[in-house]
Amino acid sequence: MIKQLFATLALAGSLFVSKSSAISLDDIQIWTGSGTNRAALVIEWSTPENLTYTSVPATMADKTLVWGFRFNGTANASQMLNAILAADPRLYAVEAYGGDFTEALGYNLNASGIQGITDGLNTYYFTNGVIWDPYGILDVDDCYPVNGGDLYWGGSSGPNWEVWTELGDDGGFENSPNRGSNEFWTTTDPVNFYTGNHGQWELAGAGLGELLLTNGSWIGYSVASGGDNYLDNNDPSTIAYNTHKHAPPSPDGTYTAYVCNTNDFAVQVISTNNLDAASPYNDPTAVLGRPTLQFYDPYDYGVTDRVSIVDEPFNVTPAGNPVITGIETGGQITVQLGRKIYANPNHPYGMDFIVYGNSFFYSFLGNPGTISDATDFNALIFNNATFSNGLYGHPTTVSVSQDGVNWYTCGTAPELFPDNAYRWDNTNDAWTEEEMNPTKPLNPSVLTAGFSGQSVAGGLDQFVGAAGGTAFSLQGSGLTWIQYVRVQPPVGASTFVDAIAAVDSVVVGDALSITPENITVGITNLDFQNPANPGQNLIALSFNSVSTNGRVSTAALSEFSAYAPVSGAVSSAYKIKVQSVSGPGPVTYQASAALRAGSGYAGNGGDLRVYQWNWPNWISRPFTFNPTNQEVFVTGLTNFSTLVVSQIIPPQLVIQNLTNSYAFQFAPVPNGTHLLQRSTDLIHWTTVTTLTPSTPQPVTLQDDAPPAGQAFYRLSISVP
Numbered sequence: 001m002i003k004q005l006f007a008t009l010a011l012a013g014s015l016f017v018s019k020s021s022a023i024s025l026d027d028i029q030i031w032t033g034s035g036t037n038r039a040a041l042v043i044e045w046s047t048p049e050n051l052t053y054t055s056v057p058a059t060m061a062d063k064t065l066v067w068g069f070r071f072n073g074t075a076n077a078s079q080m081l082n083a084i085l086a087a088d089p090r091l092y093a094v095e096a097y098g099g100d101f102t103e104a105l106g107y108n109l110n111a112s113g114i115q116g117i118t119d120g121l122n123t124y125y126f127t128n129g130v131i132w133d134p135y136g137i138l139d140v141d142d143c144y145p146v147n148g149g150d151l152y153w154g155g156s157s158g159p160n161w162e163v164w165t166e167l168g169d170d171g172g173f174e175n176s177p178n179r180g181s182n183e184f185w186t187t188t189d190p191v192n193f194y195t196g197n198h199g200q201w202e203l204a205g206a207g208l209g210e211l212l213l214t215n216g217s218w219i220g221y222s223v224a225s226g227g228d229n230y231l232d233n234n235d236p237s238t239i240a241y242n243t244h245k246h247a248p249p250s251p252d253g254t255y256t257a258y259v260c261n262t263n264d265f266a267v268q269v270i271s272t273n274n275l276d277a278a279s280p281y282n283d284p285t286a287v288l289g290r291p292t293l294q295f296y297d298p299y300d301y302g303v304t305d306r307v308s309i310v311d312e313p314f315n316v317t318p319a320g321n322p323v324i325t326g327i328e329t330g331g332q333i334t335v336q337l338g339r340k341i342y343a344n345p346n347h348p349y350g351m352d353f354i355v356y357g358n359s360f361f362y363s364f365l366g367n368p369g370t371i372s373d374a375t376d377f378n379a380l381i382f383n384n385a386t387f388s389n390g391l392y393g394h395p396t397t398v399s400v401s402q403d404g405v406n407w408y409t410c411g412t413a414p415e416l417f418p419d420n421a422y423r424w425d426n427t428n429d430a431w432t433e434e435e436m437n438p439t440k441p442l443n444p445s446v447l448t449a450g451f452s453g454q455s456v457a458g459g460l461d462q463f464v465g466a467a468g469g470t471a472f473s474l475q476g477s478g479l480t481w482i483q484y485v486r487v488q489p490p491v492g493a494s495t496f497v498d499a500i501a502a503v504d505s506v507v508v509g510d511a512l513s514i515t516p517e518n519i520t521v522g523i524t525n526l527d528f529q530n531p532a533n534p535g536q537n538l539i540a541l542s543f544n545s546v547s548t549n550g551r552v553s554t555a556a557l558s559e560f561s562a563y564a565p566v567s568g569a570v571s572s573a574y575k576i577k578v579q580s581v582s583g584p585g586p587v588t589y590q591a592s593a594a595l596r597a598g599s600g601y602a603g604n605g606g607d608l609r610v611y612q613w614n615w616p617n618w619i620s621r622p623f624t625f626n627p628t629n630q631e632v633f634v635t636g637l638t639n640f641s642t643l644v645v646s647q648i649i650p651p652q653l654v655i656q657n658l659t660n661s662y663a664f665q666f667a668p669v670p671n672g673t674h675l676l677q678r679s680t681d682l683i684h685w686t687t688v689t690t691l692t693p694s695t696p697q698p699v700t701l702q703d704d705a706p707p708a709g710q711a712f713y714r715l716s717i718s719v720p
Contacts, residue, residue, distance in 0.1 A: 032087035035072035044248035054158025062433030078208035085129030100207025104154030164220035171214030201247030263338030274331025281326035309418035312360035332488035343474035351471035357416030359393030441471035568646035571598035576640035
């Protein structure tokens, strides 16, 4: 008879307590499907030029995102879209006509709230990321997302979603198609006006179900310029829509879109004196709110320019509001921030707040002429542009206070570093509508390294999504938090201020940089926090060395079809990449990583394993465990790649009494060696059979020759 049945777990191994290019298939961070063929989906959210027949609000930000799809055999774009919708809980769509036509696409930027759209009277909710509108009767031209912070556009009679494929529609694209330098598409058939190309993109002439995928296929979505009108040469209003189509730009995988929070900035002027006497620089309210995005340039034929490191904010906004406040010698401006600014060592580079002015670089090789939004930043070359030569700004002293009475001086900047409002697209030599993050500080090494000989675009690569300005730390102040900031020029000088911003922690999904200069001065740690729980570190990196300026990008993974099966139940997984900030050169480094286990983990670390992807297999990494933070700590990393924290859960044995034998069913630990063992005295054990499965699918092991008397059985598992 069987007296007792149990499973034991034996764990093997020791437990220790330039120029950016188009994103490639290898750079895509979110994948679904399985197979050896790869295809990609690119979606660009933007507000159309023509808003006829629509009441859909403008999208939160112009943003282009990308997903990957793996397959074998025959697959089409409709299958890819629906697989991605099911895999990414933040993406959602309204589909019509059997899934061939996409009426709306949304993306939950904040990863919170309920996915739904409403017309103000009725609310429609998504199931597995989809609302089915089989006959196209849902009025998407009047709907908007329930979550106000979502990326979203929908349209049928009004501006709708256009579908693009890679040029030639036969795959083979390792990199995302480049739409080139033309702003809009080029029609290729004067009769069938809906056919045409935009660089390496080709406007699709069929529904999603008819767009067959091959290895290296790309499917792109962009918002049409206007309503669903046919070309009528007698009606000029239709020509704009039919000629002003545009394919999606090359997506970027290293920036997280910034969503403005007014509490991140100054909200009230407390006191001022000795301001600039001249309008519009004598208005202290110009310091309130976020840094300036665009300004009206009266000297450049009265155009509106974007703020950049070579085109500083001045005069007024396009709406006529002041953009900067001037402070004369002996003067000051004191403001209150919309929230407390905390001294937080987890803030990027140890910085806690940022002051923005109106500095700019002015020294370039050759004669660039008038700087404007049309200037090619890839062709504009810095000429020894450092603080001492080529940078114009004003000395600025910054002080902080908790109560507005007692003050601590953080220091005096020789010049506030220039601002940059939008991201420059190196591939297409053009501005994007993606705003840089004004709560993300520059790496301090950028302020002193100098850009001599680099292009302006190469200089902007160093920003890694930050909006410039000069950051300050509260370390040394003795204050745990402050809410008042005072800005003033030194004696005998004057200065200009644009805005003051609190620093936000950088979350997983975003990027920071690390440089050799950082290591020299002791800035060695980069922290990436939980988007859903700011203040909770998910990834904490510590660098011992780095060969050159590196961009460190991060992503949380939840889908592993691109990898071999991993042992145990994945508790958390992260993809970490270090690339050269500018140029294709390699970055060598040595670092350590602290990775938080999954939110549901509450053990002591003894049942965890850390695996690193080393194509084509996972390798086990030794680690220590910190129970306070529920995180594993891995040292000696020279290539981050993908790291998984996996929990080894002993399987439960289910016995089946057969004729003259016993069968034991259980869900195995993938890649673990499972030994079914038998004993009659609980001292001596005999191995009945051995199995090393590659998947967690339930299996059955059988003892065909059990002893006549009592027996004890156990399952011993050796996990790498």
